[in-house]
Amino acid sequence: MKHLDDQQLIALYYGDAARAEAIKEHLRSCMACRENFQALQHTLAAFKNAPIPERDTDYGSQVWYAISQRLDASQRVSSMQRVSRFSIWRLAAVSALAAMVVLAFFAGRYWPRKPVQTAAANPAQIRQGVLLVAVSDHLDHAQMVLMELANADGDGATNGTTPANVNIATEQARAQELLVSNRLYEQTAQQTGDAEIQNILSALEPVLLEIAHSPNEVSSQQFQQIQDRIRSAGILFKVRVVSSDVRDKERSLARRNGQGQT
Amino acid sequence: MVRMDHADDSDATQVAKTLAGNQEAFRPLVGRYSQRLFRLAYRIAGNENDAEELVQETFLKAYRNLGKFESRSNFGTWLYRICANCSLDQLRKRRPEGVFQELDDPEGSMSQGDLSHPSPSPERLMFSTEMRQEMEAAIQQLTPTERMAFALRHHEGLGIEEISEILGLRISATKNAVFRGVQKLRRALAPFAEQIR
Numbered sequence: 460m461k462h463l464d465d466q467q468l469i470a471l472y473y474g475d476a477a478r479a480e481a482i483k484e485h486l487r488s489c490m491a492c493r494e495n496f497q498a499l500q501h502t503l504a505a506f507k508n509a510p511i512p513e514r515d516t517d518y519g520s521q522v523w524y525a526i527s528q529r530l531d532a533s534q535r536v537s538s539m540q541r542v543s544r545f546s547i548w549r550l551a552a553v554s555a556l557a558a559m560v561v562l563a564f565f566a567g568r569y570w571p572r573k574p575v576q577t578a579a580a581n582p583a584q585i586r587q588g589v590l591l592v593a594v595s596d597h598l599d600h601a602q603m604v605l606m607e608l609a610n611a612d613g614d615g616a617t618n619g620t621t622p623a624n625v626n627i628a629t630e631q632a633r634a635q636e637l638l639v640s641n642r643l644y645e646q647t648a649q650q651t652g653d654a655e656i657q658n659i660l661s662a663l664e665p666v667l668l669e670i671a672h673s674p675n676e677v678s679s680q681q682f683q684q685i686q687d688r689i690r691s692a693g694i695l696f697k698v699r700v701v702s703s704d705v706r707d708k709e710r711s712l713a714r715r716n717g718q719g720q721t
Numbered sequence: 722m723v724r725m726d727h728a729d730d731s732d733a734t735q736v737a738k739t740l741a742g743n744q745e746a747f748r749p750l751v752g753r754y755s756q757r758l759f760r761l762a763y764r765i766a767g768n769e770n771d772a773e774e775l776v777q778e779t780f781l782k783a784y785r786n787l788g789k790f791e792s793r794s795n796f797g798t799w800l801y802r803i804c805a806n807c808s809l810d811q812l813r814k815r816r817p818e819g820v821f822q823e824l825d826d827p828e829g830s831m832s833q834g835d836l837s838h839p840s841p842s843p844e845r846l847m848f849s850t851e852m853r854q855e856m857e858a859a860i861q862q863l864t865p866t867e868r869m870a871f872a873l874r875h876h877e878g879l880g881i882e883e884i885s886e887i888l889g890l891r892i893s894a895t896k897n898a899v900f901r902g903v904q905k906l907r908r909a910l911a912p913f914a915e916q917i918r
Contacts, residue, residue: 465900465903465904465907466900469899469900469903469904470896470900473874473875473899475881475896498907498914499903499907501914502906502907502910502914503875503903503906505852505856505910506856506860506875506876506906507875507876509853509856510853511760511763511764512763512769514755514756514759518755518756518759519751519752519753519754519755519756520752521755522751522755522773522776522777522780523748523751523752525777526751526777526780526781526784527744527748529781530744530747530781530784672742672744673742674741674742674743675742
């Protein structure tokens, strides 16, 4: 038998050789091939023993911590892919509105002030007006989602699902949209110093987050937990109160602007 | 031999829960496979930072594509496949075009001369750290596919069939990748055979 080639020796090393017994037999009788095989074993053993830096035992937790924020983002991206064209335009409008408010805020802060005050609305009033209109609309939508969930039967019959499950896909999609605009308005309210609006949006976020991250279909028990969460936080009541305050402020601001211009 | 089928039932359950919208259910899967993925990624990338980046990228891609995972498959093998693709992308981005010769080069035309590097003096090799550098340099000479095939076969102990599934190659091409990888490593370290013994 001629000498064994590398392919046969490597296959033997990994236990993949087709004719393993014949190869071993040859190795027993051929010193050159035996030495060649031993050299291969030494080389591969050296690679086997090459050290790998150790990770901590909680490395998995570290990885989870590092990626969990990005998982949130990817979930939002995939949910955004499901929203309708109308929703995308609505989201764009919300973003533009928030950008206007921020712009008005900074314009008011840095624009050179004239020594003589005019009676017309100043930048602070304009930015407050824009924010009030946008937040008022936002709170109305949030209130509708929360009310639909809080007042639903929870037996799934109206949603065409099995009695054991409740389909909340529609509310979930709306909560996902509201979550994005909620964060934008909250940041804007923080910049404009409107504590009441900032507080209600801050309280609304975890509730919207829970709804947005729930499965499309939840069990009656899970649905009950969502309802309990809405009720126990008293969020619906708070939203109604702030929504009403926001409307009052909106009307009051409109009256003042109207008087100033006459 | 490292097999990844011991946790299949539990993996499938966690995958199902994650797909049902429970993001936290993905966490045990990250905990279970992070160390193994890091070892593989380190062997491919050759440094800790890139390896850690690869691990994170692998889990993010897995999460985003979880809907494509078939429940009958082995989740670990599926993760390895994603890690392999991420690693191959990373390696290819890092090296200019044409440096690697891939498996579609049927003759394996890379000659021994291609593997040559400055011959060190024997004294240098007395030190294990320097020996390690020589071995790392030898690994760097492998194509991304060969490196991945070698790591999966040699270090992770996976069978040819499983590796071919991970790399998306035919069985014969996978065997060839392992063979060529080992052959190149042998040639690269041949001058230092005495130190290795």
